[in-house]
Amino acid sequence: MQKDKKIKPVPEPTIKRLPVYLHYLNKARLEGVINISAPTIAGELKLDPTQVVKDLSFTGIKGRTKIGYNIYELIHYLEEYLGFNKTNNAFLVGAGNLGSALMAYQAGQSLGLKILAAFDISADRIGEKTGQVNVLHMNNFGEMVKRLNVSIGILTTPEHVAQEMAEKMIACRIKAIWNLTPAYLKLPENIIVQNTSMYSNVAVLLKRLEESDVVI
């Protein structure tokens, strides 16, 4: 059972860099680039060339020595590997500013997620349409999950209802939650939670600013 441990797991830092490559490559493709090498990508994104080679190798793509990678092929492999070419349907809970930002966001460019509908409990938001996404009452959440077979939930509520809404989501068979609130959610082990904490990023920024001030 535990025998076949051969499959080397992808490092999480790699997973986080792959969409950055993808984003850059799409831009380069629009500028007419056909072939692109790891050192070029590394130079643009200020990374180590070896690291780019290694990261890209996880997608299974084969490059050509002296030439690099075909940009279309590379984009395809990245999208395939990240699952960005599949339709990853999601429901959003909490149609405030942050939620609206995400809804507007995906209208322009694919985030790898497709927000099929948004849910809220505030009467004046329900019935609204942000981007192409309708805002429905949270009461309809369970029914809609069943109907559209959605397994990803995006949580953008105020913090004080985050835990409650997350529980409601999983009661309706949501399997993975992207948590953009500052709340730390207590949920069953089998639920996948991805926390995107704004304040962690602020902390890093402030520390680096402080360090630079000291040096000067």
Add this chain to the structure above:
Amino acid sequence: MQKDKKIKPVPEPTIKRLPVYLHYLNKARLEGVINISAPTIAGELKLDPTQVVKDLSFTGIKGRTKIGYNIYELIHYLEEYLGFNKTNNAFLVGAGNLGSALMAYQAGQSLGLKILAAFDISADRIGEKTGQVNVLHMNNFGEMVKRLNVSIGILTTPEHVAQEMAEKMIACRIKAIWNLTPAYLKLPENIIVQNTSMYSNVAVLLKRLEESDVVI
């Protein structure tokens, strides 16, 4: 010059966890907790107790064996260490949904940053007031930076103007940019940039969901 290399640098993962502790501790404090131990914190946030001890030790706090840390003192040390108790003034550029979310956000709880004003170029946003923050025209940016001596900029514009606005910010002597757009900014070495990429988080979520599907 290079001699005193004794000061062990704080690991970046530690910096990112510290505000998570702080947030949890503030909640616990409101519930009347006076003393709290590392194993308790670790249990709540699903972390290793040793790691919590080590992380907290960077702030310089001294705990008491068998008792743990005084929660008020610990909060104080964390805020001090992270610089959250200082007034870190910031200007926000791009008063769309995401920008508004951040403005509203800080009204409720301190993010360690104080947004003094927001800037935009769209006529119908200028003059608005989100939370307690006024939206001004980008033309006034330089003057306001000088007047209020702000060194942190928050970038929440659409992607296609992100580079341009970032350059404008640093031309006006902004030293650090918190970049919440998907754009990869090309800026001088001495500028501190903190990228908060939404799609990196989505990528991790999708990969973990995929893995869990395979296992079942």
Add this chain to the structure above:
DNA sequence: TAGATTGTTAATCGATTAACAATC
């Protein structure tokens, strides 16, 4: 051929985890 690049394996670096002494 020379030089640039991929791709793999080894070495290094850094963060986490384990071990353990000190303390109350």
Add this chain to the structure above:
DNA sequence: TAGATTGTTAATCGATTAACAATC
């Protein structure tokens, strides 16, 4: 005293970087 905890040092683990062979 026994047990729980801090705090430090050592061991382990994982990611990055370096080295190098293969290829065009």
